[in-house]
Amino acid sequence: MRSYTLVAPAKINLYLEIIGDRPDGYHELVMILQSIDLADQIDLHAGGNDNIRVRCDHPQVPLDGSNIAYRAAKLMATEFSEAFAKYGGVDITIHKHIPVAAGLAGGSTNAAAVLLGMNLLWNLGLTQSELEELGATLGSDVPFCVAGGTALATGRGEQLSVLPSLDKIYLVLGKYRSLEVSTAWAYKSYRQQFGSSYIRDQNDLAARAAAVHSGPMVKAILHQDGVEIGQKLHNDLERVVLPTYPQVLRLREIFASTGVLGTMMSGSGPSVFALCESKEQAEQVKLEVRERIPDEDLELFVTRMITHGIQVISSV
Ligand code: ATP
Numbered sequence: 047m048r049s050y051t052l053v054a055p056a057k058i059n060l061y062l063e064i065i066g067d068r069p070d071g072y073h074e075l076v077m078i079l080q081s082i083d084l085a086d087q088i089d090l091h092a093g094g095n096d097n098i099r100v101r102c103d104h105p106q107v108p109l110d111g112s113n114i115a116y117r118a119a120k121l122m123a124t125e126f127s128e129a130f131a132k133y134g135g136v137d138i139t140i141h142k143h144i145p146v147a148a149g150l151a152g153g154s155t156n157a158a159a160v161l162l163g164m165n166l167l168w169n170l171g172l173t174q175s176e177l178e179e180l181g182a183t184l185g186s187d188v189p190f191c192v193a194g195g196t197a198l199a200t201g202r203g204e205q206l207s208v209l210p211s212l213d214k215i216y217l218v219l220g221k222y223r224s225l226e227v228s229t230a231w232a233y234k235s236y237r238q239q240f241g242s243s244y245i246r247d248q249n250d251l252a253a254r255a256a257a258v259h260s261g262p263m264v265k266a267i268l269h270q271d272g273v274e275i276g277q278k279l280h281n282d283l284e285r286v287v288l289p290t291y292p293q294v295l296r297l298r299e300i301f302a303s304t305g306v307l308g309t310m311m312s313g314s315g316p317s318v319f320a321l322c323e324s325k326e327q328a329e330q331v332k333l334e335v336r337e338r339i340p341d342e343d344l345e346l347f348v349t350r351m352i353t354h355g356i357q358v359i360s361s362v
Contacts (some may be wrong), residue, residue, distance in 0.1 A: 048091065048092045048167075048362060049089065049090060049092070049361065049362045050089075050090045050163045050166055050167060050358055050360070050361045051088070051089050051090075051359050051360045051361070052087070052088045052090070052159040052162065052163050052356055052357065052358050052359065053085045053086075053087060053088075053159075053356070053359055053360070054085055054086045054087070054144075054155040054156055054158065054159040054191070054356055055081045055082060055083060055084065055085040055087050055155060055191075055194055055352060055354070055355060055356075056081070056082050056084045056085065056086075056144040056150040056151060056152060056155060056182055057079050057080060057081055057082065057150060057155070057187065057190060057191065057194070057312075058079075058080050058082055058150065058217070058312040058313075058317075058319050059077055059078065059079060059080075059149070059196065059218075059281055059310075059312050059313050060078040060079075060080050060263060060267075060275065060278075060279060060310075061076070061077060061078035061260050061263045061278070061279070061280050061281070062075065062076075062077045062280065062281040062282055062283060062313065063075065063076045063077070063200065063257075063258065063259060063260060063280065063282055064233075064236060064244075064245035064282045064283075065200075065238075065244070065245055065248075065254065065257050065258065066245040066246070066248060066257070067237070067244055067272050068201075068202065068215065068248070072116070072186070072202040072203075073202065073233055073236075073237070073355065074117025074200075074201070074202070074245075074248055075199070075200065075201070075202060075203050076198070076199075076200055076258050076260050077117045077198070077199040077200075077203055078196070078197070078198055078199070078209070078260065078263055078267070079187075079190045079196070079197050079199050079203075080195075080196050080212060080351050081194035081195055081196075081351065081352050081353070081354065081360075082217070082349045082350065082351055082352060083137060083350055083351075083352045083353055084143065084144055084150070084219065084221075084349045085143060085144065085155075086140055086141060086142055086143055086152065086155065086156060086159075087140075087143075087359075088115070088138065088139070088140055088141075088142040088156060088159040088160065088163065089137075089138070089139040089141075090136055090137070090138055090159075090160065090163040090164065090167055091136065091137040091139075092134060092135075092167055093134050093135035093136050093137050094134050094135075094362070095134055096130070096134055096135045096259065097135040098116055098118045098119045098120060098123065098135045098136055098138070099115045099135070099136075099137050099138065100115055100138045100139075101137070101139045101140070102139070102140035102141075102142055103137070103142075103170075104140070104142035104146065104284070106146040106147065106226070107142055107146060109194050112133055113153075114153040114154065114156060114157045114185060114188075115138050115140060115153070115156040115157055115159075115160045116138070116162050116235055117184055118156075118157040118158075118160035118181075118184055118188075119135075119136050119138060119160050119164060121161075121180060121184060122160070122161065122164045122165075122168070122180075125133070125180065126168060126170060129168040129169075129170060130168075131169065132168075133168050136160075136164060136167065137312070138160060138193055140156055141318075143338065145223070145317060145345060147219040147226035147227065147228070147316050148221045148226075148312070148313075148315070148316065148317040149229075149311065149312040149313030149314045149315045149316065150317055151187040151190075151191055151310055153266065154181075154184075154185050154186075154187035154188045154190075154191050155191040155355075155356070156255045157181065157184050157185065157188050157191070158177075158181055158188050158189075158191035158192045158355065158356050159191075159356045160191060161177050161180055161181055161188075161192070162177060162343060162358075165177060166358065166361070171292075174192060174193055177192050177290065178192050178193075178206070181204075182204040182263070186202045186203035186204050187203060188202075188204075189206060190203070190206055190355070191205045191207075191355050191356065192355050192356060193219050193354070193355045194353075194354050194355025194356070195208065195209075195211045195352075195353045195354060196208075196209040196210065196211050196212050196267060196351075196353075197209055198260070198264065203214045204335065206248070209264065209267050210266075210267060210268060210270070212267060212270065212275075212351045212353075213350075213351060213352065213353050213355035214350055214351065215272050215275070215321060215322075215350060215351045216321075216322045216323075216324060216325045216327070216328040216348065216349070216350045217319045217320060217321050217322060217328060217345070217348075217349055217350065217351070218301070218306075218319065218320045218322065218328050218331045218332050218346060218348055218349075219312075219317055219318070219319045219346070219347045219349055220301070220317065220318050220319075220344055220345070220347075221316060221317040221318075221344070221345050222293055222294075222297075222316060222341075222343050222344050222345075223343050223344075223345055224256070224355065225291065225294070225316045225343075225345050226316075227291070227314050227315045227316045228314070229313070229314040231314075232283050232286055232287055232315070233314070233315035235286040235290075236282065236283060236286050238283065239285070239286060240285065241284075245257050247349050251280060259280070262274075262278050263275065263278040263279075263280070266278050270340075272307055272321065273307055274306065275307070275321065276306070276308025276321045277307075277308055278308075279308045279309070279310040279321070280310070281310050281311050281312075281313075283311065283313070283314050283315065284298075284311050284315075285309070285353070287311060287314065287315040287316065288311070291315070291316055293316075294311065294315055294318060296314045296339075297318050297335075297339065297344070298310075298311065298318045300335055300338050300339065301318060301319075301320040301331070301335065302320075304320070304327045304334050304335070305359045306320040306321060306322055306327070306331055307321040307322060307323060307353075308318075308320070308321050325348065325350070328348045329348055332346050332347075332348055344361070
């Protein structure tokens with residue numbers, strides 16, 4: 047096969063709790079990650095020479111070595127130099143539908159698709175866990191994006207435990223096009239403001255148990271209880287992002303006033319989502335929010351939870 051086309055879904059955080067600092071400079075986290083059917087399409091084509099090239103017509107997506115999809119291909123070329131010598135480079139075309147710098151793992155899911163696609167293109171036979179391990183060296187959200195679905199993520203977000211899949215729960219997602227929040231800034235601000243409450247010793251299991259509050263959300267997921275899930279949504283990063291970005295706070299407040307099951311910012315934001323009882327309610331909420339915020343800069347999507355990560359949809 048010379049080409050593969052893959053679908054790369056975004057994720058939302060149903061839960062994000064910051065536990066403390068890690069010796070590697072990252073934060074120790076407890077997150078519950080959920081794939082949604084808002085997705086990019088990635089076309090991979092064996093280049094025939096030793097170039098790695100990225101194409102994308104989205105103005106916020108870089109085309110150089112800083113593109114995480116490029117970095118994923120470069121990693122494969124370095125790790126599997128014999129295959130690189132045999133098959134050559136790769137042309138990567140990103141059809142971007144996921145809002146950029148939105149807390150939706152848009153870049154991470156592109157990287158996961160490149161790892162999975164090149165595994166096929168170069169006939170490497172890597173397993174899911176081997177792909178996840180490679181992904182962890184590119185970014186904390188990349189391992190989750192490989193298989194997707196519903197998962198508990200600990201460590202810096204790369205250690206995954208699969209949870210029962212949530213499916214067909216609809217949501218409305220809002221993101222101001224021109225508003226970008228840097229993930230690094232959000233975590234740094236959180237450390238500055240709330241670092242004094244971090245647990246000091248990650249090996250102190252009693253302190254860790256007292257700090258982690260994800261149990262009720264895990265239970266709600268086990269019960270597949272949308273109402274309960276809506277009530278247990280949590281994201282520590284709201285404490286720094288919402289006061290800094292009043293537009294995001296207002297969007298969240300408007301979602302909350304529409305009678306949805308629950309609303310929360312995803313990851314480091316600034317996207318905000320609202321869980322709904324049905325597709326019809328989600329469409330209705332989207333209309334209502336559009337009426338109350340008639341700002342063209344605000345993108346609104348009706349989407350739903352899905353049970354998978356990267357999928358191959360065609361090969362030639
Ligand atoms: P996360 O939720 O994993 O923190 P995010 O959804 O907040 O990620 P991204 O959409 O991945 O953020 O974009 C973050 C930055 O990465 C952007 O400023 C963008 O310029 C850059 N970037 C690099 N490669 C990509 C890519 N393939 N797609 C989108 N953004 C990319």
